[in-house]
Amino acid sequence: MTTLKAICLCKHGLMQTRSAVQNNVADKMTSGFVSCLQQKTGLHLNKDWTQIRGVSSKTDIDKNIKEFKEGKFDKIPDPTHLEHFRKTDKPAITQQTSNLPVTTDDPPPIGTHTLPHPIWTDEELHNVQITHNPPVKFVDKMAYYSVKAMRKSFDILTRFDWGERNEKKWVLRICFLETVAGVPGMVAAMTRHLHSLRRMQRDYGWIHTLLEEAENERMHLMTALQLRQPTWLFRTCVIGAQGVFVTMFSLSYLLSPRFCHRFVGYLEEEAVITYSKCLKDIENGSLKHWNTQPAPEVALRYWKLAPEATMKDVILAIRADEAHHRVVNHTLASMNEKQYNPYEPGK
Numbered sequence: 001m002t003t004l005k006a007i008c009l010c011k012h013g014l015m016q017t018r019s020a021v022q023n024n025v026a027d028k029m030t031s032g033f034v035s036c037l038q039q040k041t042g043l044h045l046n047k048d049w050t051q052i053r054g055v056s057s058k059t060d061i062d063k064n065i066k067e068f069k070e071g072k073f074d075k076i077p078d079p080t081h082l083e084h085f086r087k088t089d090k091p092a093i094t095q096q097t098s099n100l101p102v103t104t105d106d107p108p109p110i111g112t113h114t115l116p117h118p119i120w121t122d123e124e125l126h127n128v129q130i131t132h133n134p135p136v137k138f139v140d141k142m143a144y145y146s147v148k149a150m151r152k153s154f155d156i157l158t159r160f161d162w163g164e165r166n167e168k169k170w171v172l173r174i175c176f177l178e179t180v181a182g183v184p185g186m187v188a189a190m191t192r193h194l195h196s197l198r199r200m201q202r203d204y205g206w207i208h209t210l211l212e213e214a215e216n217e218r219m220h221l222m223t224a225l226q227l228r229q230p231t232w233l234f235r236t237c238v239i240g241a242q243g244v245f246v247t248m249f250s251l252s253y254l255l256s257p258r259f260c261h262r263f264v265g266y267l268e269e270e271a272v273i274t275y276s277k278c279l280k281d282i283e284n285g286s287l288k289h290w291n292t293q294p295a296p297e298v299a300l301r302y303w304k305l306a307p308e309a310t311m312k313d314v315i316l317a318i319r320a321d322e323a324h325h326r327v328v329n330h331t332l333a334s335m336n337e338k339q340y341n342p343y344e345p346g347k
């Protein structure tokens with residue numbers, strides 16, 4: 001007597017095990033079963049008895065269920081081929097590991113994993129205007145005068161308007177400001193995210209816009225860092241500033257999101273003024289060489305610039321981003337926190 005065990009997962013995923021006596025009776029039963037199956041399905045089945053996945057005895061079914069419950073899955077084939085696990089003819093999604101770097105010796109270039117963000121047309125790049133949204137309510141005035149006070153103090157501390165504004169001065173200023181500018185979006189997104197989790201309520205579509213803004217500011221920083229590496233003293237100042245700003249902005253966002261978005265709106269107004277000044281220095285000042293200096297690769301990739309793009313094109317793109325943050329934050333500041341974000345991802 002030969003015992004045959006065959007395990008299969010039928011169309012409905014039921015596991016069956018066969019244990020049968022291979023004798024004349026079984027052969028007759030099997031050939032009847034095969035011809036019946038061929039008639040019903042139109043499929044040609046191999047008459048080789050050992051390849052037929054058939055009916056199981058109750059003992060074997062019980063045994064297999066017991067093994068299954070004990071975690072012995074080795075007899076169970078990969079279920080992804082089953083019809084009810086997959087609704088499409090496309091290959092099942094599997095983890096893509098072949099193109100990913102195995103070690104940090106071969107990292108992908110900076111800007112490879114960025115969120116969607118606007119890509120500006122030539123017209124949009126050159127039509128950015130310096131604008132001002134007059135403060136109306138008390139909270140708006142607080143935001144406006146806070147930004148003005150910060151700007152004035154920073155300009156005096158860094159002697160920005162004294163002497164020549166050379167490349168070193170510009171790059172360090174951009175680096176420092178962008179390390180600060182990347183904070184509000186992330187803090188606001190995190191606060192709204194935690195709020196949604198804690199209260200078990202939906203967000204109103206704001207989080208993605210805030211995260212995009214935070215990343216966009218970080219990409220401004222990554223681009224500026226291609227031109228100059230800051231000293232340890234600069235890095236220490238950034239650490240201190242981040243500690244203070246993250247704490248203050250987080251507390252402020254819990255108290256008044258309107259104040260915070262208005263504050264960022266005014267901060268972005270100042271950023272547009274700063275980058276417009278930078279463009280003036282490129283056209284007719286100490287940064288004339290940025291008219292021809294090639295844009296860093298990260299900038300070409302992130303803003304999808306032409307291969308021959310220059311640093312001037314990069315500053316134009318950054319200024320357009322800042323103008324976008326300006327309008328987004330003034331809009332969010334004027335909205336109720338439970339109104340839907342009008343900005344789609346990447347828009």
Ligand SMILES: [Fe+2]
Nearest residue numbers: 178181217220
């Ligand atoms: Fe920025």
Ligand SMILES: [Fe+2]
Nearest residue numbers: 181268322325
């Ligand atoms: Fe900005």
